[in-house]
Amino acid sequence: MSRSAHPAGPRHGDVLPEGHYSAPPTDLNALDPKVWSQTVTRTADGTVTVGGIEVTRLAEEFGTPAYFLDEADFRARCQAWRDAFGTDADVFYAGKAFLSRAVVRWLHEEGLNLDVCSAGELTTALDAGMPAERIALHGNNKTPEEIERAVAAGVGHIVLDSFQEIVRVAHIADRLGKRQRVQIRVTVGVEAHTHEFIATAHEDQKFGIGLAGGEAAEAVRRALKLDGLELVGIHSHIGSQIFDTAGFEVAARRVVSLLAEIRDEHGVELPEIDLGGGLGIAYTSDDDPAEPHDIAKSLREIVTRECAASKLRTPRISVEPGRAIVGPTAFTLYEVGTIKPLEGLRTYVSVDGGMSDNIRTALYDAEYSVALVSRSSDAEPMLVRVVGKHCESGDIVVRDAFLPADLAPGDLIAVPATGAYCRSMASNYNHALRPPVVAVNDGAGRVIVRRETEEDLLRLDVG
Ligand code: LLP
Numbered sequence: 001m002s003r004s005a006h007p008a009g010p011r012h013g014d015v016l017p018e019g020h021y022s023a024p025p026t027d028l029n030a031l032d033p034k035v036w037s038q039t040v041t042r043t044a045d046g047t048v049t050v051g052g053i054e055v056t057r058l059a060e061e062f063g064t065p066a067y068f069l070d071e072a073d074f075r076a077r078c079q080a081w082r083d084a085f086g087t088d089a090d091v092f093y094a095g096k097a098f099l100s101r102a103v104v105r106w107l108h109e110e111g112l113n114l115d116v117c118s119a120g121e122l123t124t125a126l127d128a129g130m131p132a133e134r135i136a137l138h139g140n141n142k143t144p145e146e147i148e149r150a151v152a153a154g155v156g157h158i159v160l161d162s163f164q165e166i167v168r169v170a171h172i173a174d175r176l177g178k179r180q181r182v183q184i185r186v187t188v189g190v191e192a193h194t195h196e197f198i199a200t201a202h203e204d205q206k207f208g209i210g211l212a213g214g215e216a217a218e219a220v221r222r223a224l225k226l227d228g229l230e231l232v233g234i235h236s237h238i239g240s241q242i243f244d245t246a247g248f249e250v251a252a253r254r255v256v257s258l259l260a261e262i263r264d265e266h267g268v269e270l271p272e273i274d275l276g277g278g279l280g281i282a283y284t285s286d287d288d289p290a291e292p293h294d295i296a297k298s299l300r301e302i303v304t305r306e307c308a309a310s311k312l313r314t315p316r317i318s319v320e321p322g323r324a325i326v327g328p329t330a331f332t333l334y335e336v337g338t339i340k341p342l343e344g345l346r347t348y349v350s351v352d353g354g355m356s357d358n359i360r361t362a363l364y365d366a367e368y369s370v371a372l373v374s375r376s377s378d379a380e381p382m383l384v385r386v387v388g389k390h391c392e393s394g395d396i397v398v399r400d401a402f403l404p405a406d407l408a409p410g411d412l413i414a415v416p417a418t419g420a421y422c423r424s425m426a427s428n429y430n431h432a433l434r435p436p437v438v439a440v441n442d443g444a445g446r447v448i449v450r451r452e453t454e455e456d457l458l459r460l461d462v463g
Helices: 055-062 071-085 101-109 119-127 144-153 163-175 215-225 246-266 292-309 323-329 360-364 454-460
Strands: 048-050 066-070 089-094 113-116 135-137 157-160 180-187 229-235 272-274 316-319 330-341 347-351 381-387 396-404 412-416 437-441 444-449
Touching (some): 055 412, 066 323, 071 089, 071 101, 071 292, 113 119, 144 163, 157 163, 163 215, 180 246, 215 229, 215 246, 292 316, 396 412
Parallel strands (some): 066 437, 113 135
């Protein structure tokens, strides 16, 4: 048995404290392809590589903490979604998961469209050359300026989220002498089995217009009367990090039945339905997400069947995956600092980042995996909590995981599946400098979002 550098924490065979984990993994050096991006492998000498480069070299060149994004994997996932849905459907990547100019160019090259939800995302998309007609604008409280910029740019559609917005978008379009294509977002009343903060189709929350009480039908009535609007479809997004596809199926059925009501009342068959994003990904080996192909097949079947039953022409389907495309493509690389074994509990492993680069664990109780990547180790598993360097005890990156007991300061550890909602939700808490995003491909790393500097912080501080 290897010598343990941290003898106080629980070991294999001990009774373990309460936590979110199962038994210690049998091989701590293994990298489960479910949670690591496609080109990540461990070489014979134990170092981990991504895109053909050792993480130790990446750390030297780009520093830590940093997000490393596997470009080939990103492109492959775009292709998988595009191929799964085919040419009679549209895939809109949800930019809120992570957006940068490089990402916009990849999306454009791979034939995806883009969903934006703020002026900042719209600017990034247009600046990187995404054709406006391939952009959709979302948001529950779009400002008049955001709407005006989107209409003036000629975005493909705007998703209307309230009665006020129906009027507001129509007025702005009139003023600009345009007719804006719009969809209406409805809340279909599905309880998605996910964290409360990322479930969006139950009635008691801020998004969309209710279906059950007839508000959605009223919204359609109003939108159809306004010259500035071309109502092209109905939109539903039931939530995020969802594994049970039954929710999407119920949503599809309810949206189609609204289309039938609209046809009966107005004699109009709306040509589009958008079923939103929300497909879950594997953060740990316990997660089993559905494949885009299977999602596409089941949604298409339901929509086709329900439309046939209501004698409707099958509308063009669109979806808006964010996490499922970018989430698995990146990992965060950290350097290990302080290691604190707590007798009978667990060992706290502090890294050089934390809740400022990954707020998801603190905010949603999200689960992550972690691995030692600068070398392999045959030391026994040690129960750890990976924590950051912020002044909060809730500053947890990985709540419960196992790392080798010979872990030492200076080792590099990586947290996989951090491509979505980590850099995009990063903060400057404690004046942390937000880490860079480095795209790795074909043996080279390229910074696509640079690391913040202290000058960046001081530039905003004009007092
Ligand atoms: N479409 C709409 C209208 C959305 O609101 C969202 C996500 C998506 C698509 C993309 O969902 P995805 O496929 O990425 O799950 N910060 C949370 C997630 C918030 C999602 C907000 N809307 C997290 O870190 O889990």
